[in-house]
Amino acid sequence: MQRNDDAPNTFSGRPSLLGLRPDDLYAHLADIGVSARLDQCRRALAHLLSDGESDLYATRKPLAKSFVADVLAHTEAQRLEVVERVTDPADGFVKYLLRSPDGALTEAVRIPLHKEGRFTVCLSSQVGCAMQCVFCATGRLGLTRNLKAWEMVSAFLTVRDEAPGRVTGAVFMGQGEPLHNYDEVIRAAEVLSHPCGGRIRAESISISTVGLLPAIRRFTEEGHRFRLIVSLTSALAERRAELLPVAGRFPLEEVAQTLRDHAASRPGLLTVAWVLMAGVNTDQAEIDALRELLGDLPLRLNLIDVNDARADGFRPPSDAERARFLSGLQVLGVPIVRRYSGGKARHAACGMLASRALQEDASAG
Numbered sequence: 001m002q003r004n005d006d007a008p009n010t011f012s013g014r015p016s017l018l019g020l021r022p023d024d025l026y027a028h029l030a031d032i033g034v035s036a037r038l039d040q041c042r043r044a045l046a047h048l049l050s051d052g053e054s055d056l057y058a059t060r061k062p063l064a065k066s067f068v069a070d071v072l073a074h075t076e077a078q079r080l081e082v083v084e085r086v087t088d089p090a091d092g093f094v095k096y097l098l099r100s101p102d103g104a105l106t107e108a109v110r111i112p113l114h115k116e117g118r119f120t121v122c123l124s125s126q127v128g129c130a131m132q133c134v135f136c137a138t139g140r141l142g143l144t145r146n147l148k149a150w151e152m153v154s155a156f157l158t159v160r161d162e163a164p165g166r167v168t169g170a171v172f173m174g175q176g177e178p179l180h181n182y183d184e185v186i187r188a189a190e191v192l193s194h195p196c197g198g199r200i201r202a203e204s205i206s207i208s209t210v211g212l213l214p215a216i217r218r219f220t221e222e223g224h225r226f227r228l229i230v231s232l233t234s235a236l237a238e239r240r241a242e243l244l245p246v247a248g249r250f251p252l253e254e255v256a257q258t259l260r261d262h263a264a265s266r267p268g269l270l271t272v273a274w275v276l277m278a279g280v281n282t283d284q285a286e287i288d289a290l291r292e293l294l295g296d297l298p299l300r301l302n303l304i305d306v307n308d309a310r311a312d313g314f315r316p317p318s319d320a321e322r323a324r325f326l327s328g329l330q331v332l333g334v335p336i337v338r339r340y341s342g343g344k345a346r347h348a349a350c351g352m353l354a355s356r357a358l359q360e361d362a363s364a365g
């Protein structure tokens with residue numbers, strides 16, 4: 001497993017505008033002796049990250065061209081290179097393959113929402129992943145490196161600018177474990193939700209995790225408005241440790257307490273994801289254990305069929321097996337949504353990537 005956190009920051013080595021909030025740009029310009037005001041930094045970012053249609057800050061009071069030139073001379077505005085776009089005609093998902101300055105490839109997916117003309121973007125947070133989930137192709141790659149915030153924002157802006165309608169949400173559910181790259185993912189989410197950045201409502205940004213408890217606790221303490229999706233996938237300790245080897249190291253009682261604290265810290269339902277695997281985690285023992293473990297929490301349960309391309313890999317349950325599990329779960333009395341893992345026809349679905357869960361999560365946000 002190779003780890004390279006010293007990957008080039010941008011194409012030029014200068015800080016990327018795409019990973020900066022107005023305060024950061026202000027501090028950077030001050031550091032290098034360029035005189036600027038905070039409101040100029042706000043308007044410069046709003047202008048440079050704009051989709052061209054809602055450039056509120058810039059149009060209210062036009063920026064001096066010399067200031068924009070100064071900003072561009074001391075920062076980087078270039079985006080990741082688009083290597084490939086693949087559209088799945090069956091469901092309208094569009095998968096983007098993007099190249100970073102060091103050659104690393106990353107993926108993003110444009111997902112149509114139920115509300116016509118609206119989209120959300122599924123973003124990767126790492127190149128590869130260290131979590132080793134046994135049903136996931138990315139997990140078998142190992143971790144190459146963390147993505148920088150600007151790379152995630154760049155992926156988002158590229159997808160947004162090419163969308164034939166409004167992009168109203170983002171979800172960190174692509175390659176990688178977002179909370180394993182905590183600082184950069186939170187920074188990216190802050191830029192995406194900033195009025196001078198991506199202008200997405202914070203509540204419409206979801207961050208998925210296999211359940212890294214120290215990071216969930218930090219997320220809870222910091223009080224972010226972004227939404228968490230926690231993949232449980234088994235409520236039986238031994239089975240969970242086999243399926244999710246890294247996350248499975250945390251005792252389930254500790255997982256439950258951490259989720260309880262998180263749920264208590266904010267209104268609304270806590271989303272728990274469950275990757276369905278035929279003959280593996282759809283039995284009555286799971287239902288009983290889940291009820292025992294999280295039965296007192298305000299949950300929403302997302303069921304997602306496994307998507308394993310290997311000939312001898314995990315398979316989604318049959319309709320009968322799935323219906324039996326669903327019916328048994330009714331005892332929990334919580335909303336249960338069966339999700340669709342989109343883009344399969346063109347291999348635009350990777351592990352947990354691009355689940356149609358996002359369609360409703362984003363709509364609900």
Ligand code: SF4
Pocket residue numbers: 129130131132133136137138139140174175176177210351352
């Ligand atoms: S399912 Fe997610 S966390 Fe697990 S290995 Fe795959 S990308 Fe990583």
